[in-house]
Amino acid sequence: xxxxxxxxxxxxxxxxxxxxxxxxxxxxxxxxxxxxxxxxxxxxxxxxxxxxxxxxxxxxxxxxxxxxxxxxxxxxxxxxxxxxxxxxxxxxxxxxxxxxxxxxxxxxxxxxxxxxxxxxxxxxxxxxxxxxxxxxxxxxxxxxxxxxxxxxxxxxxxxxxxxxxxxxxxxxxxxxxxxxxxxxxxxxxxxxxxxxxxxxxxxxxxxxxxxxxxxxxxxxxxxxxxxxxxxxxxxxxxxxxxxxxxxxxxxxxxxxxxxxxxxxxxxxxxxxxxxxxxxxxxxxxxxxxxxxxxxxxxxxxxxxxxxxxxxxxxxxxxxxxxxxxxxxxxxxxxxxxxxxxxxxxxxxxxxxxxxxxxxxxxxxxxxx
Amino acid sequence: xxxxxxxxxxxxxxxxxxxxxxxxxxxxxxxxxxxxxxxxxxxxxxxxxxxxxxxxxxxxxxxxxxxxxxxxxxxxxxxxxxxxxxxxxxxxxxxxxxxxxxxxxxxxxxxxxxxxxxxxxxxxxxxxxxxxxxxxxxxxxxxxxxxxxxxxxxxxxxxxxxxxxxxxxxxxxxxxxxxxxxxxxxxxxxxxxxxxxxxxxxxxxxxxxxxxxxxxxxxxxxxxxxxxxxxxxxxxxxxxxxxxxxxxxxxxxxxxxxxxxxxxxxxxxxxxxxxxxxxxxxxxxxxxxxxxxxxxxxxxxxxxxxxxxxxxxxxxxxxxxxxxxxxxxxxxxxxxxxxxxxxxxxxxxxxxxxxxxxxxxxxxxxxx
Numbered sequence: 183x184x185x186x187x188x189x190x191x192x193x194x195x196x197x198x199x200x201x202x203x204x205x206x207x208x209x210x211x212x213x214x215x216x217x218x219x220x221x222x223x224x225x226x227x228x229x230x231x232x233x234x235x236x237x238x239x240x241x242x243x244x245x246x247x248x249x250x251x252x253x254x255x256x257x258x259x260x261x262x263x264x265x266x267x268x269x270x271x272x273x274x275x276x277x278x279x280x281x282x283x284x285x286x287x288x289x290x291x292x293x294x295x296x297x298x299x300x301x302x303x304x305x306x307x308x309x310x311x312x313x314x315x316x317x318x319x320x321x322x323x324x325x326x327x328x329x330x331x332x333x334x335x336x337x338x339x340x341x342x343x344x345x346x347x348x349x350x351x352x353x354x355x356x357x358x359x360x361x362x363x364x365x366x367x368x369x370x371x372x373x374x375x376x377x378x379x380x381x382x383x384x385x386x387x388x389x390x391x392x393x394x395x396x397x398x399x400x401x402x403x404x405x406x407x408x409x410x411x412x413x414x415x416x417x418x419x420x421x422x423x424x425x426x427x428x429x430x431x432x433x434x435x436x437x438x439x440x441x442x443x444x445x446x447x448x449x450x451x452x453x454x455x456x457x458x459x460x461x462x463x464x465x466x467x468x469x470x471x472x473x474x475x476x477x478x479x480x481x482x483x484x485x486x487x488x489x490x491x492x493x494x495x496x497x498x499x500x501x502x503x504x505x506x507x508x509x510x511x512x513x514x515x516x517x518x519x520x521x522x523x524x525x526x527x528x529x530x531x532x533x534x535x536x537x538x539x540x541x542x543x544x545x546x547x548x549x550x
Numbered sequence: 551x552x553x554x555x556x557x558x559x560x561x562x563x564x565x566x567x568x569x570x571x572x573x574x575x576x577x578x579x580x581x582x583x584x585x586x587x588x589x590x591x592x593x594x595x596x597x598x599x600x601x602x603x604x605x606x607x608x609x610x611x612x613x614x615x616x617x618x619x620x621x622x623x624x625x626x627x628x629x630x631x632x633x634x635x636x637x638x639x640x641x642x643x644x645x646x647x648x649x650x651x652x653x654x655x656x657x658x659x660x661x662x663x664x665x666x667x668x669x670x671x672x673x674x675x676x677x678x679x680x681x682x683x684x685x686x687x688x689x690x691x692x693x694x695x696x697x698x699x700x701x702x703x704x705x706x707x708x709x710x711x712x713x714x715x716x717x718x719x720x721x722x723x724x725x726x727x728x729x730x731x732x733x734x735x736x737x738x739x740x741x742x743x744x745x746x747x748x749x750x751x752x753x754x755x756x757x758x759x760x761x762x763x764x765x766x767x768x769x770x771x772x773x774x775x776x777x778x779x780x781x782x783x784x785x786x787x788x789x790x791x792x793x794x795x796x797x798x799x800x801x802x803x804x805x806x807x808x809x810x811x812x813x814x815x816x817x818x819x820x821x822x823x824x825x826x827x828x829x830x831x832x833x834x835x836x837x838x839x840x841x842x843x844x845x846x847x848x849x850x851x852x853x854x855x856x857x858x859x860x861x862x863x864x865x866x867x868x869x870x871x872x873x874x875x876x877x878x879x880x881x882x883x884x885x886x887x888x889x890x891x892x893x894x895x896x897x898x899x900x901x902x903x904x905x906x907x908x909x910x911x912x913x914x915x916x917x918x
Contacts, residue, residue, distance in 0.1 A: 185597050185812040188805055193584045200583050200801055211802060212580040215568050215752060216561045217880045229553050250618045250779060253797035257779045285778045378798055384583060386754050386800035408776055410653045411618060411625045427885070429621035430746055432754035433568055434579060435803065437556055444553040512585045
């Protein structure tokens, strides 16, 4: 069979990611390649790191894109911080907390979890109580739970984690570039994200940053990081002044990430946060006008990813199929505990536009 | 500082990878995104798997691109096959053999190595003797050593490995798409590659295929695969009929891989092997005319990557710098044992063209 050329439908991506990509990013990605040790590429790497520090709101030297999708950065955080036998506390209020716990166990961590129903967030006291009961060397928590639409406040939790002399790992996959993550202000030790959410870059690279406490822990490891590919003790030598070959960087994906970050800088990160917030409000108001109910209370509702409850008697998958086939609109269903109970609507990066919200609302009005 | 737009020089990539990318592949990569569970994307995934089987010369069902560069596929092979305590034999005659040994140790393997000087290959008897001395559950070897330019014959070694009831892992990073790898014919159990060599696709995805013995081993594991991101027991459910979400596939990189494979099919794999061989011969003849000596004897010299010895009294780095700055040509220096002793010239995929060879020879003639 002769393989046909690629011919993709023009989707409007309003699911949990990937989000739509600015045409300038697509164009950047089509730039002919240079080598991964080319002086021009090394210059691009330096500029990418500066821009990543800007969106992470950090001065951390070790701030790099991992050469894989968001899950690779999550695993990099876990693999580099956890040594076999380390006590780890994972806060699970959604799918990605569970994934963190699974990973930490695979890397030999002695994992305890605390749980909250999907869509709720943790109080500082809950984290304190868990650490009081059993101290941990590493605490992992999700800032923006893509599976539930909840936004976890972090300031007090970070202070508590540090008072127990533990390292705080925070997942900002669905917040970076759309909501302030404040790595230095909050004092997050290891913070990672994906490229395909609020940064509006194709999936394939995933930013990570390590603060001084995390670097110290990395340097004091007694064992090698089990994952060779994700070992930051080696990766930092390629991104640092040594430029030691580790693995061939995904050149085109790095072009895309650079251009996506450049566009964030051009818009300014503050205006971008405001845009995400405003378009989310427009969506929430519109959904309420359709008599739909948001799953997460306004106090800790995520602007970039909204979970809205499926009304009784509605076949949620059929609605999604019609959105896709009739109007080229992608939204997503629920995961895990919320499967069949909610739709997940993403308004991230380039997808976060008034016209997209208006179209989705009009389509939902017809279909419901 | 305002980040400037991307402005890369038009490099002629004749190093060990990435190779140059066909403009059609760049164009495919600039296709707007669809979701990773979009029915149109799932169709593309199926067609990609068929094309990967074509280039791997296999019928293996579990044939997928790993979402990372070649090293990620190498690690996937090791991580999925090796369980803590497993005896592993790694054949080291270059940099990538050493990397395999390091990885296998990190995943808890009891690693023994056999060695050959860089640029030589192993005889079947050497592998047999090593297995006779200490049986291994897994044997890993490199087909095309990117660090040395040697092409390892595999037929007899595969038979020996199987006679000891071991699994054979073969690295075909620098051969797939340029030289026959014959997965089914030879009986390779786990075979992996990169996209950025003879397939001429940007780095970012890395093909892997598992045969029946490897699948059986995977199913009989007593422990979870330590790497969550590279765990094929889960990844196969996304690429299989279940379509279970694992991680967000790098959509654009998969577009690129598909188009690159489609171009291989259009050319036919047999003509592509012949082209790599012919252009390599043209290069070797030309280098000999310049009184240069190939590091690897013709019998097991790799057509896709040539190591040529640096003549006495020549500053090898200066020559490379001039090639790059005066003529936009990238070649590479030696790694490890061969550092400072050889240049590495790649003629892979789209880079394997007569005009590139002629230009490089003309430039070298002026500079030497």
